[in-house]
Amino acid sequence: MSRIFIDQIGNHHSFEIVPKRIISLVPSQTELLYDLDLEESIVGITKFCVHPFHFKSTKKIIGGTKKVHFEKIRLLQPDIIIANKEENTVEIVEELSKICPVWVTNIVTVEDNLKVISDFGQLFNKRTEAQKWIDKINFGLEDFQQFVKDKDVQKAAYFIWANPYMVAAGNTFINEMLKINKLENIYDNNPKYEGRYPEVVIQKMRIQGDPDLVLLSSEPFPFTDQHAFELGRHTHHAKTVFVDGEMFSWYGSRLVKAFQYFKKLQESL
The missing domain is CATH 3.40.50.1980 (Nitrogenase molybdenum iron protein domain)
Structure with a gap:
């Protein structure tokens, strides 16, 4: 049957x-x-x-x-x-x-x-x-939510590509992982940009959200210190952090490892 x-x-x-x-x-x-x-x-x-x-x-x-x-x-x-x-x-x-x-x-x-x-x-x-x-x-998830419950929300921009610069916006798994980390994605529901992974104008970062954190994913693009420096120049005070892209974008069983990774990341922020 x-x-x-x-x-x-x-x-x-x-x-x-x-x-x-x-x-x-x-x-x-x-x-x-x-x-x-x-x-x-x-x-x-x-x-x-x-x-x-x-x-x-x-x-x-x-x-x-x-x-x-x-x-x-x-x-x-x-x-x-x-x-x-x-x-x-x-x-x-x-x-x-x-x-x-x-x-x-x-x-x-x-x-x-x-x-x-x-x-x-x-x-x-x-x-x-x-x-x-x-x-x-x-x-x-429950353990991690308890871990971050007293942490303040910070504004963030999560970059996935350079030349041109592209970010993870709303309606993406990455955006959900940012929310769990109490990070407010400045490109979530941003009317200036369409799509889930829009190309963005980094010179406008200050007026379009001015993030506290600029996150550079390890995949699919190999970001360098030069990219970090360039992006940092277009914010007032953002800390630029290289992050493990697999932990933010891989679903499935990977989440078990991701929550442990997020704890260490939060401590470094």
Whole structure:
């Protein structure tokens, strides 16, 4: 008898049996699948799926997140492909849907993230493992919220790219992580900029929010001290901090490590 599941963009998927051959197009979701004890089921990953490290030599690389090798994927005979609304394009998802079901996640909040873990637990018959990670994340969140409860809110700008300069704005997982850290994103709901990762004019930072903190992500762009100096010049008093981009932008099981990282970051601020 078929089991019907609904992914996070509303697509219905029917499976006669538990999917056994999985391809992941999203680095953080590859890590989550591994942590749900699904290593043997994962047959294909992207070149950006760097955790766990040994997957680079044990799993088939099928391209990147925005450009995949369709024939390599077809030859792997997957039962399911795991994609993400932000990471992968509509065109890729539509083309891959001709090969097998494509499960699309859409993660902005911690609640969205917990839903993905629960969904994977149901989908791959790993309910016990999923619940363990859900419990760990809920505990970590509650513990961290207690840790920062007496801290003042600070204004922040989170940069992800230079030449041109781009930031994480509203309706992003990064923005949610900033909120948890009691950091008010000056580009959240800023009417001057459209989109989730807008290109910004750094010379206008003072009049458009004048942040207390300028955060430079370790990915996807390799920021340098020169960038930090240049950005700092366009604020009145901001402290410029290099931060681990994986901790702010990777969802899935990574949140457990992220909360511990955030504690250390808060102490340095």
